[in-house]
Amino acid sequence: MGTNGYAKTYADSVEDPEKFWLDAAGLIDWDVAPRQALDDHGAPLYRWFPDGQLNTSFNALDRHVLAGRGDDTALIYDSAMLDTQRTYSFSELLAEVETFAGVLHGQGIRAGDRVVIYLPMVPEAVIAMLATARLGAVHSVVFGGFAAAELAARIDDARPDVVVTASGGLEPKRRVEYLPAVAEALETAAHRVRSVVVASRDGFGHTAEEYDGAGGTEWADWAKLAETAEPQGPVSVAATDPLYILYTSGTTGSPKGVVRDNGSHAVALAWSMRNIYDIAPGQVMWTASDVGWVVGHSYIVYGPLIAGAATVLYEGKPVGTPDAGAFWRVAAEHRVEVLFTAPTALRAIRRADPEAALLAGYDVSKLRTLFAAGERLDPETFRWASESLGIPVVDHWWQTETGWAICANPMGLDPQPIKAGSPTFPVPGFRVRIVDGSGTEVAAGSEGNIVLDLPLPPGTLATLWGSDDRYRASYLEAFEGSYATGDSGYVDEDGYVFVMGRTDDVINVAGHRLSTGAIEQAVAKHPDVAECAVIGVRDSLKGQRPCGYVVLKAGSTATEQEVQSALADLVRKQIGPVADFRDVRVVEALPKTRSGKILRKTMRQIADGDDFVVPSTIEDRSVLDDLMPLLRPGT
Numbered sequence: 001m002g003t004n005g006y007a008k009t010y011a012d013s014v015e016d017p018e019k020f021w022l023d024a025a026g027l028i029d030w031d032v033a034p035r036q037a038l039d040d041h042g043a044p045l046y047r048w049f050p051d052g053q054l055n056t057s058f059n060a061l062d063r064h065v066l067a068g069r070g071d072d073t074a075l076i077y078d079s080a081m082l083d084t085q086r087t088y089s090f091s092e093l094l095a096e097v098e099t100f101a102g103v104l105h106g107q108g109i110r111a112g113d114r115v116v117i118y119l120p121m122v123p124e125a126v127i128a129m130l131a132t133a134r135l136g137a138v139h140s141v142v143f144g145g146f147a148a149a150e151l152a153a154r155i156d157d158a159r160p161d162v163v164v165t166a167s168g169g170l171e172p173k174r175r176v177e178y179l180p181a182v183a184e185a186l187e188t189a190a191h192r193v194r195s196v197v198v199a200s201r202d203g204f205g206h207t208a209e210e211y212d213g214a215g216g217t218e219w220a221d222w223a224k225l226a227e228t229a230e231p232q233g234p235v236s237v238a239a240t241d242p243l244y245i246l247y248t249s250g251t252t253g254s255p256k257g258v259v260r261d262n263g264s265h266a267v268a269l270a271w272s273m274r275n276i277y278d279i280a281p282g283q284v285m286w287t288a289s290d291v292g293w294v295v296g297h298s299y300i301v302y303g304p305l306i307a308g309a310a311t312v313l314y315e316g317k318p319v320g321t322p323d324a325g326a327f328w329r330v331a332a333e334h335r336v337e338v339l340f341t342a343p344t345a346l347r348a349i350r351r352a353d354p355e356a357a358l359l360a361g362y363d364v365s366k367l368r369t370l371f372a373a374g375e376r377l378d379p380e381t382f383r384w385a386s387e388s389l390g391i392p393v394v395d396h397w398w399q400t401e402t403g404w405a406i407c408a409n410p411m412g413l414d415p416q417p418i419k420a421g422s423p424t425f426p427v428p429g430f431r432v433r434i435v436d437g438s439g440t441e442v443a444a445g446s447e448g449n450i451v452l453d454l455p456l457p458p459g460t461l462a463t464l465w466g467s468d469d470r471y472r473a474s475y476l477e478a479f480e481g482s483y484a485t486g487d488s489g490y491v492d493e494d495g496y497v498f499v500m501g502r503t504d505d506v507i508n509v510a511g512h513r514l515s516t517g518a519i520e521q522a523v524a525k526h527p528d529v530a531e532c533a534v535i536g537v538r539d540s541l542k543g544q545r546p547c548g549y550v551v552l553k554a555g556s557t558a559t560e561q562e563v564q565s566a567l568a569d570l571v572r573k574q575i576g577p578v579a580d581f582r583d584v585r586v587v588e589a590l591p592k593t594r595s596g597k598i599l600r601k602t603m604r605q606i607a608d609g610d611d612f613v614v615p616s617t618i619e620d621r622s623v624l625d626d627l628m629p630l631l632r633p634g635t
């Protein structure tokens with residue numbers, strides 16, 4: 001527990017951010033300590049700690065070893081899929097990272113070069129990320145549930161020299177072979193990758209040797225390269241140099257490359273580990289997410305390790321691997337103190353085990369707090385989790401762009417009373433306001449656009465990869481002086497923030513952020529499709545699921561069932577299985593405004609059973625009326 005309470009800490013952070021963040025910078029080991037916190041020369045693009053120098057992997061590994069904690073646990077790999085576990089101490093993980101940094105160095109990777117990492121939830125993912133950081137290079141991790149086309153789009157944007165992958169990933173019902181997908185991505189991408197490094201896993205059908213030359217690229221085996229690799233030390237980089245690019249869905253089909261720097265990222269995460277998560281060196285944090293998402297970057301890999309804590313890397317699902325007690329088993333076996341997961345995972349457990357009867361079989365007495373993020377923690381799931389576990393269940397709100405929580409209950413400062421459905425208060429450094437469409441602040445309790453005043457605190461995105469203009473246009477132009485979160489919500493009279501949903505076409509399916517625009521682009525590739533609208537509708541398990549309304553070309557003889565299965569396949573191939581695109585209806589026409597814009601928002605409101613207003617600009621009201629029973633059966 002910190003010495004200052006939340007209110008005082010928050011006030012300090014906004015009244016004197018320079019002092020606040022320079023103090024926080026003391027949590028990090030610098031090669032050159034920063035004397036300045038904020039650099040506003042490029043406003044509205046800001047940089048933090050412009051004169052600082054450090055290495056992020058040194059902060060995650062070496063400094064704990066140098067402090068005599070080399071034998072302490074750093075990484076616990078628990079695979080429910082293989083029924084195996086493996087633990088790495090800080091010294092062991094450091095040795096692996098030094099060696100793999102040697103492999104990357106041998107492949108020509110130097111500071112500033114990009115490395116794309118397409119790996120399942122195996123220790124190699126953590127090792128590859130830290131090894132890239134060790135060289136001062138920039139990683140871009142691509143979630144294993146994305147298809148080859150999405151991987152290719154990221155390769156073309158990030159322009160990596162090396163792709164690191166594995167033979168495949170394990171899903172409950174199948175083995176996912178990665179190498180054919182990587183080869184396909186390399187063949188479709190315009191950018192030429194120098195080499196592919198493959199971590200081989202038993203039981204998969206393909207090897208690096210077999211693919212050597214595919215996509216005009218050299219393919220080599222991780223273990224073989226490691227035999228002759230020269231271990232590499234940490235390369236000192238500027239705090240403002242990029243650590244990683246992480247692509248996220250925007251409103252268009254082309255993903256946005258969120259750029260995170262080295263220095264402010266390390267400072268923000270170290271600060272958050274103490275003050276939000278209340279985790280100290282030697283304690284165990286388990287974030288049940290995937291390294292392909294921001295939550296995985298921040299709280300499977302960097303946050304816990306920078307803080308000198310142990311982190312759990314779980315390869316498995318909340319249910320079915322083998323049952324809904326999986327989370328309680330992992331928490332008990334690894335003496336987890338803080339668990340962080342997505343509400344959809346809690347709903348899946350609840351659905352399979354409504355009374356949480358399986359909890360009785362495990363000793364989870366070490367567990368102090370359950371954190372949830374990725375989507376709003378609905379009050380019912382909140383109550384179920386709180387009552388089942390008897391510990392604080394903390395919703396906290398953030399985005400890929402911010403890299404850490406915007407609103408949270410600061411468990412390491414002074415925990416605040418929890419209100420169901422709210423992620424509590426703004427985190428120190430974030431200035432949250434609710435505004436109407438013209439940027440005017442609305443009254444307490446009224447819903448509006450959630451904006452964050454500039455500059456954003458350390459740890460948030462520096463820009464979008466390769467395009468400051470796109471960063472400005474996507475986030476900074478809608479409300480001058482503020483960053484537009486794309487979320488809507490309200491602040492109640494007590495100052496609690498409530499985040500209710502997106503104002504754009506981004507949807508959240510089982511914790512996976514997707515763009516309906518990208519799904520529409522995939523659907524439009526079908527030769528029989530004339531027009532389509534994809535909307536995200538509420539789903540009791542996944543939070544949201546995509547539903548498509550499709551108009552067929554004149555003369556098409558395809559049945560609705562044929563269209564459904566063809567489009568499900570197409571979206572699976574173009575975007576990935578996680579899009580879970582199964583709800584497709586063939587319709588006569590789509591409701592539009594007179595200027596031809598499809599009324600997606602109105603359609604979504606009807607489907608969700610919310611209040612809706614039909615825009616006065618609607619072209620033909622009867623089209624909407626005809627669609628009504630399909631959108632909301634029973635109307």
Ligand code: COA
Pocket residue numbers: 143144145146169171172173176288289290293295317318319341342344345348373374509510511512541542576577578579580
């Ligand atoms: N690689 C390849 N395929 C993957 C994948 C990966 N990394 N992750 C998911 N998939 C596949 C699944 O196998 C499934 O394929 P199928 O249609 O052939 O069965 C499909 O994508 C949909 O999977 P998923 O979204 O996981 O849905 P589900 O119905 O299988 O499981 C949950 C539902 C709630 C149990 C599961 O989504 C879950 O654990 N969600 C939490 C996600 C999370 O933590 N996100 C991080 C946000 S902080």
Ligand code: AMP
Pocket residue numbers: 248294372373374375376377395396397398399400401423485486487499500501502508512513
């Ligand atoms: P991602 O970038 O994948 O982390 O997704 C970010 C989006 O998920 C946010 O903009 C919100 O729409 C939603 N989100 C994440 N966490 C929460 C939360 N705790 N409450 C409400 N919405 C959330």
